[in-house]
Amino acid sequence: MNVAGRPGRARLRDRLAASDPGLLRLTAALRTVGAIALTLAVLASLGFGVTRLVAGAMTAMVATFAIRERQRGAQAVTLALGLPVALASVSLGAVLSERTVVGDALFVVLIFCAVYGRRFGDRGTGLGLIGFQVYFVSLFVGAAADRLPGLWAAMTVAFASSALVRFAVVPVTPAGLLQRLRQAFRARLAQLVSAQLTLLDAGPDEMDKALEEVREGNARLHETALMIQTRLEEGTPDESAARLVQRRIADAEIAAERLGLLLLSARSAERADTLTLHLPGAPAPEVGRLPGPEEATDRLRRDLLALRTLVLRTGVPGTGLARVRNRLLAYRDGENLPPASPAVQDVFRALGETARAVMGLRIALDGPQDESDDSPATARSREELDAEDAAIDAGEEAEPDATRTGLRRPTTRAAVQVAVGSTLAIIGGELLSTDRWYWAVLTCWIVFINTASTGEILVKGYRRLLGTVFGVAAGIALAAVVGRSTLAAFLLVLVLIFLMFYTAPLSYTLMSFFVTAMLGLLYTLLHTYSWEVLVLRLEETALGAACGVAAAALVLPVRTDRRTDELLVTVLERLGEVAEAAVGQLSGGPADDLLDKARELDQALGDLRGATQPLTHPVTPLRARRTNARYVVALLETCAYHARSLAATAELLPTHPSIAADPRLRGAAGRTVRNIGTITARVAGEDVSAPVETGPSIASLLGDDGSARYGRITGRVLRHLERLDEAVVGLARPLDVPVSTPDR
Template sequence: MRAVLGSAAALAVLTALGAPETPLVVGGLTAMTTSLAISDLHPRDQLITLGLGAPLSLASLAAGAVLTPYPTAAKLSFLAVTYLAVQARRFGPRGLDLGIFGFMAFLLSQFIQARADQLPRLGASVLVAFGAVTTVWYCAGPITEAGAPRWLRHAFDVRLHDILRDMASVVAAGQDDGTRNRSLQDRLDRLHASVPLIEDFLDERAVDEGTEDLPRHIGRVEVAAQRLTVLTVRAARTPVARNDLAERTARQRLAQRIRALRHQPTVGTACASEQCEERCEGGPANRPTGSAHVPGCFPAVDELAAALRFLGQRGRPAGFGTPPHKPAPPTFGAVPRRDTDTESLARQATRQPFQVTTASALAVAGGHLLSPHLWYWAVVTAWVVFIGTESTGEVLLHSARRLAGTVLGVVFGYGLAALVGGDGPALLILLLLCMFGMFYTPSQACWAVTIFITAHSACCSR
């Protein structure tokens, strides 16, 4: 939403100033690039990166505009910009962000075929875009290093709360209800989807002493919730005789345990789980002896309660909000943090710029043969494919997914653009929707991200 609002604000300001079509495109795409490139979560660090990114974008855009009439020089310069953009990641997250600014600004100059006499208007559009994004970021809910993890943890807690609620309903119903079971499975899938978000965030950002064990504790809660769900659904599917009082009592106690776990004022506190066990059970030795399935659920409840005790309090996980001590590079354009060997990472940081530049040179040659006026898209693809890859297999897999996403995105983007025709407001809404999908889609589904990127580019071409 911040990316969409930032681009919309930039376009609104430029429209109010009476900017023509080309500066509007520059302003909108610069705002999108700014939202993409800023990886810092501390407001001060964001301002520093924005302050350095604005002149760098202006310089790169000016260089591209000056070289547009000279295709050969523009291609060679684009290769140099590509090398520097990848090499900049050696200087940490900010160097990577600045490399993205420089690369995307040069690409923008080739995309709009900028000329030197247009630089004053284009430069003003860039500054308006930076100002609009900065204003939106700091007025519409700034994201901080303490706030983002809390939101992710809150999402995990809400999904777990929903699972426990549906689980208690399934047990209390005492029969195989297909609707409840499907709902429970859907909520379990949502819980599974939230865990990689937390792990990816902690892998991309600085990790302090209080959060380095958090992924392990989150995973333990996830596994315990999965096991308890399977056992309760299996117990619910066991038919109960009308006169089987022991079975009904066992299910009632199990539902009470699950509800008590769900309604704890602080998830995972030792005193709450112990009180729950004493109130509902009288201790493990006094567990009900119903069917073969229901008693087996109680150890799973205890396992989940123990996992929650290790996880910590709801709403404020241990370590969130404390100053980081171990920097970690973001995954966009950087080597994933799988190897902590400094020499290995240094070799990778030295080797990859040459690999990307060589691939970009081949892409320039192939792109020029296919389309002399749109060769720069081949360079962008070569640059993006190498992002976040370590091995040849990852490059091949990333390439295949990008290819599939591009083909589908071309059909999707041009199809939608043809439907709206020359309707400016409708096309603008379509662009913003594609931008939202681009940022909202998880980075692991790069084929889906590519669909929105290609559709956005196709709409811009219209």
């Protein structure tokens, strides 16, 4: 059985699912293009002119991308409220078009309200976007009071077209989206196994590249797991089913990452550090051929291919697939292991654990399976999975609301900053051009979206300017190609809008490129295109970005280091909560929502990773700081991996026969928990003089001293605890926390 024998359509579907989890980018692009195309078709059939066609197309685009709620009912309400907001906004823009001072003042007030509306959630954010963008549309098309009835009609058609495409032509239900995300998880899991196959066969000169593919595969799989976890409540019928899927996704992710780590260790002269899988650019350890007979290597290669087949082949009956599954699961109990070194045999055991996780994932996602061909090892694994499923508790606790108030609230601060930046952009834009000044305001507005620090705004402004530079050149070329052909121009506009929304989550520079190229075509349609106009667009963009950065740096600034320190404290707090709860449960304490705590840790780490982008950007002149930031994030990812593994293992205590609580573990691992608290307090600026402690390994602290054993902790749990302890101590150096070494 080989994946290469699958139909080409299935392989293409898997590649698409892996490259675009949940088809979120494709859906956004199709919805936007569909809404615009339908709007243009209706308006053209009614005999509307080019100006109203452009206004309708831009409004349809805004009405589509501004809606952010996940539930269809909430989307419909926001879309319905968005129409009167849009009509009021375009009316104000048209009426005040001849009153420069009043119009500019109102525009600044509108911008403040649009950004401040973010505090009211997705609906407030969406309505703010619609109000601002439609006012911009009125400026772009030169709306006047006598043209308002036609513009109202065009915008009404645009909102109706957006609703029709969203709910009828390209519908997305929470359950359907979750199903596609599950397919993406399987596809990315198979890609990770393929990367591990490459790692197995890579020569010394190819090892760094193979290791980078494994790193990327781990990161992409983790990204998909987080996307699934954030949509479980909306996409599953009940809370118990959501927790079951969450457990199986976490099991599969942990097992697959551990398989890659053990494979790297088996090929290395020394034990591979988990940090190697999380630190970008870290050199691969010195490797040679897999120790042991060649037959073991051939068998491992065959079994990795078989594992990939198990991941991808869903809903396919047959004894061949069952035999493959039975063979892999037998490795869990040490059956049929090849004659090889202990390190290589550990890889085979990890293959068995990963096959078990894949079987659990299949049961959770696809329902009960055919058990007629089960081997004894498979039957035992299935019984363990059933016992774990029965033990799942769906209880949750509400978290207290710790929202800041006044100017400390992020939305209020951002609203003040963007209002000041927009005022500067209006003044400077008017000096550059009395007709196109609004481009500077648009850029200033956009660089504040989804940013929270001066560094993030600077990076976003740089990327927008870079995309605009190349977009100007593309706009000149495309305008020359289409000439005066309205149909060709509109078709190219649709293509560029599709590419703009499809690439937006991947690269802000690419999105800016497609936006600028599209604007060149829109200027052609409005018969206002010229080389000077596109150059002015570039100048206004640079001015707007500069005004945004200046406002962020001078008005209620949030420095990048302050922002990252706040997020770092949050990550460390979440890490401490997961570690303490997992150790407590492994020591015999009460059950806790460990996987929920682990998910909160992953989300906090994702926020920190995004906030450090200004520090790790390739063009940053602070090379040492960039290296330090990458190292800290990699260490935290290593800590999170071991904490997730401990949490998943602790939840197996009631059902797994090989894991038992050991009360001694709380004392042995208490040092790690205290160290996390010490580092957290130091980063938070608290007056703490206690250093990070080091000492004997946790395994030695649990050594048999002749007294009665209270329980048995698996070697895997000990390894995770020791690696977590080492990684936490490793955090102390880059964070300038003193480390004390006890006297020998």
